[in-house]
Amino acid sequence: MGRYVIRRLLQMIPVFLGTTFIIFAMVYALGDPVAQMFGDRTPDPATVARMRHDLNLDKPLVTQYVLYMGNIFTGDFGEAFNGQKVTELMGEAFPTTLQLTLVAISLEIVLGIGLGLLSGLRRGKILDNVVLIGTLVVISIPVFVIGYLAQYFLAVKWNWVEPSVSADPTIDEMILPAFVLAGLSLAYVTRLTRTSIVENMRADYLRTAVAKGLPRRRVIGVHLLRNSLIPVVTFIGTDVGALMGGAIVTEGIFNIHGVGYQLLQGVVRRNSPTVVGFVTVLVLVFLLANLIVDLLYAVLDPRIRYA
Amino acid sequence: MTTIEKTDSVPAPRAGGKGGTPLLQVRDLHVEFHTRDGVAKAVNGVNYTVNAGETLAVLGESGSGKSVTAQAIMGILDMPPGKIPQGEILFHGEDMLKMSGEQRRKIRGRKIAMIFQDALSSLNPVLSVGYQLGEMFRVHQGLSKKEAKLKAIELMDRVRIPAAKDRVSDYPHQFSGGMRQRIMIAMALALEPELIIADEPTTALDVTVQAQVMDLLAELQREYNMGLILITHDLGVVADVADKIAVMYAGRIVETAPVHELYKRPAHPYTRGLLDSIPRLDQKGQELFAIKGLPPNLLKIPTGCAFNPRCPKAQDICRTDVPALHTVTEQDGAELPGRGSACHFWKETIHG
16 A cells, blocks of 8 residues: 555656646747736836846746746745735635535535435435436536526525625635535536445345345445445545636636636736646645545455555 | 334244244245236245254246245345235244334344355455454344454354454455355354255355355254255255255246155156256266256246146146145055145156
8 A cells, every 4th residue: 555655646746747847838838928917018128028037938948847846846836927926825715715625525425425325215216306307407507507596596686695705705605606616516426326326226235234134224324335435435536626626617606716716817817827836736636636536445445455 | 122022922823733833934925026017926826834953945947936935035025126915924933024124124134044145246345254244243232343353253263264363354355255155154144043044055156165165054054953945956955955845936836845755756847857957977978858948937927837838748737727736645645744746747757
């Protein structure tokens, strides 16, 4: 196990370097960020040259990348063009998004697995059909539609919740955005759990568990769930990474100043250091989430051994 | 927590035979499966008894209803689609089909246990064998995790799994086929039940291991004086272990007999066919006998005797009348104890 973890961590290095280089190249190839900063005004060529020199933009791309990475490892993600440090932006954005993600994941776990289990146990009954149709609806409607509809009805029309999240959000403010954010994954988790439950209910070992005279609670809780959750846990694990970075739409709708919001601002304003910095951290989050999922897999299923 | 042990308080009015109530008595059991294509009649009026310390072998092809009968006894039939429209399953004289789910659950594993065919798929792959064995004690006797583990080690020793102490935390896939089947046996034996149903316990094993597992099973059965229902299609396995045999065909018992009697003088053409299709060393080089045709479709069981389309002796009466289980007698009319044959022409078959 230890060797496997070390090998995986070492494998992360080339993946990390490769992805960040591609992102770096793409962002800086998009245009001239200095010209962008001046907008419609014609800048003074001397100022431009000085800024280009300060930002290392006059050097070849590879050199720029190496210098950038060097800075990152000393904790310096550079400055956004408005002079704010990128690390400062991160310090505000990541906790907010993390909070949102955690609420969303909890919803996936509690509701997704719960509904999946219930509909799997009652296969072909009313509840099962309702859940199947409901998840289909959620899967087929784009997030922004669900988001705006939820915001309009729950917040604007019926006044149950605040339409946008305050600057320093609390957990209960996050519930509606988390629902919107988790919606799609929630539907997938429900379906995945249901399929897995239905499949395992026919398994021989479940018949054995019943033949042992175990109470139904135990048959389901220990024997059925334990086996059925293996694929679900994998899905939820990878989803942590996806939710951390993929909240652009939801954060936009509810005015949450998280990672998605900052990324969007960075892209719209050609704020290259912000974009590269945030994406670099997200790459790390993805890689770690994947590693944890793989390790968790071995914990849940003893037939899988890493050497 | 008050549990009423109904088993003891109810008098047994249906005491059959000498020595009081038999351990298990199956009476006129019918099982059907309601499927999209119609009603599959898997079991059509099965009767048998098992006493303490006795081994009943239930013999038959795939689809003859032998496993379904066993599952009905255990109470692990999938209902629906399964349905028991008729019949009784008396355990110590009390009909289990009339008991509540909770009452039946308490009998399962504790009083009647089952050994399944394929131990690899029948054991939970993600739980250690120690946990799965210990679960019996934890659920039924309320032992702690620690005590249950010690009991599990004891059990593994009992079924002669080497280095039980080191292997108690291993998972099913880490054991060989024979060892896994021993674990299944240990699990069934855990609470020293009165009746064990072994559903083709050796089918998934290779021949040398088959013998070991059967010997172990027979030895433990003698030691605990348990009733054993051995479901199999292997005539070789039966001969060594069983006391009596019930041959099933299309959900019905077609012949019952003490084990050696059956081999010597079968009283049903189907049994005869089965015996003739055993490969024999002294007939090396000759073509092996096989019963022609296929087992009947349970959705459309032939009228009359279900075996008639495949039977070499079939006559008109076989196509119209269902034969009852006739008592088999000697030529002079002396009754042969424990023998019965559901064939219109049993006399010709046994004596002819």
